[in-house]
Amino acid sequence: MSRKVVNVAAGVITREDGSFLIGQRAPGTFYPGYWEFPGGKVEAGESPADALKRELDEELGIRVERLYPWLVREHAYEHAHVRLHFFEVPQWQGAVNDHVHSALAWVQPGHVDRSPMLPANGPILKALRLPRRMGITCAAAMGVAAQLDALDQALAQGLGMVQVREAGLDARERRAFATEVVRRAHAVGALVVINDDEALADEAGADGLHLPARRLAELTQRPAFEWVGASCHSREELERAAALELDYVLLGPVKETLSHPGQPALGWDAFAALRADLPMPVFALGGLDDADMTDARLAGAHGVAAIRSCWRTPRRD
Numbered sequence: 001m002s003r004k005v006v007n008v009a010a011g012v013i014t015r016e017d018g019s020f021l022i023g024q025r026a027p028g029t030f031y032p033g034y035w036e037f038p039g040g041k042v043e044a045g046e047s048p049a050d051a052l053k054r055e056l057d058e059e060l061g062i063r064v065e066r067l068y069p070w071l072v073r074e075h076a077y078e079h080a081h082v083r084l085h086f087f088e089v090p091q092w093q094g095a096v097n098d099h100v101h102s103a104l105a106w107v108q109p110g111h112v113d114r115s116p117m118l119p120a121n122g123p124i125l126k127a128l129r130l131p132r133r134m135g136i137t138c139a140a141a142m143g144v145a146a147q148l149d150a151l152d153q154a155l156a157q158g159l160g161m162v163q164v165r166e167a168g169l170d171a172r173e174r175r176a177f178a179t180e181v182v183r184r185a186h187a188v189g190a191l192v193v194i195n196d197d198e199a200l201a202d203e204a205g206a207d208g209l210h211l212p213a214r215r216l217a218e219l220t221q222r223p224a225f226e227w228v229g230a231s232c233h234s235r236e237e238l239e240r241a242a243a244l245e246l247d248y249v250l251l252g253p254v255k256e257t258l259s260h261p262g263q264p265a266l267g268w269d270a271f272a273a274l275r276a277d278l279p280m281p282v283f284a285l286g287g288l289d290d291a292d293m294t295d296a297r298l299a300g301a302h303g304v305a306a307i308r309s310c311w312r313t314p315r316r317d
């Protein structure tokens, strides 16, 4: 029997050190003792964003000053089928003064030492481990040595994720380059995904695989890597990536870009409309740099992916 969907708004309240707030559900609620992101049910006539502002005021006594739409995930519990609208809340006013949870904790992505989490929240914790900036390599154009130097600089300045995309290098060079990227990135805890080459991703010890749209269209099941993402340009491709339960996607070009001249730019409004209600993080791509991060987050992007700008003047995530 199909059940009514209950809309819920939940906030990833994030401090400048990257930690976020979780609360333990009180006795007498569904799943007592489980940890969750603060939030609650969307009331009739309310938008999810307004519901979150109201809930955070009622539950924690804080007033939201900025909020970014992030992910929408559905989960069928025994008591309800919920549609969870997750937002990030990077700015608020007032001291946190909890009225509903048994306990609160500030935790770091990848180091959540409280359990159990509500069953729907596993993919959310994984998504929070994804850095906000992805650099896409262009060693074939820049030269391998220059690319590796630029990579070191970017990693030193906090770049958290690298996509090796080197169809222009021959197989031997590509293997050596990918292995070196993984070595340098892993030394500072950054993730590496390899474009379109499962064997190379395995050989180089990368964290995952990045699928071009062409490969995404052919796939019937998620490849067996910890991190799998894809490049998308349409709602159909985005929905396919969601159905395959991929961990992230790139969507663009948002602006005109030198690497894809003549390809029409989406702009932020079309970007926001295309990515609405997706269950996985979406990186904005195409002619962007660090200065675009706030616009990207306001349009619902998880972060920004870049080729050229990433290897010029990178800044901290």
Ligand SMILES: Nc1nc2c([nH]c(=O)n2[C@H]2C[C@H](O)[C@@H](COP(=O)(O)OP(=O)(O)OP(=O)(O)O)O2)c(=O)[nH]1
Pocket (backbone or CB within 6 Å): 008, 009, 010, 029, 030, 035, 036, 037, 038, 039, 040, 041, 042, 075, 077, 080, 082, 084, 118, 119, 120, 121
């Ligand atoms: N707040 C919150 N709810 C979550 C998360 N993950 C998750 O599956 N849920 C589910 C659990 C519940 O079924 C539903 C939230 O309902 P709730 O009972 O806490 O909502 P509420 O605060 O409006 O409470 P009430 O009106 O029922 O008293 O969403 C999460 O991270 N935060």
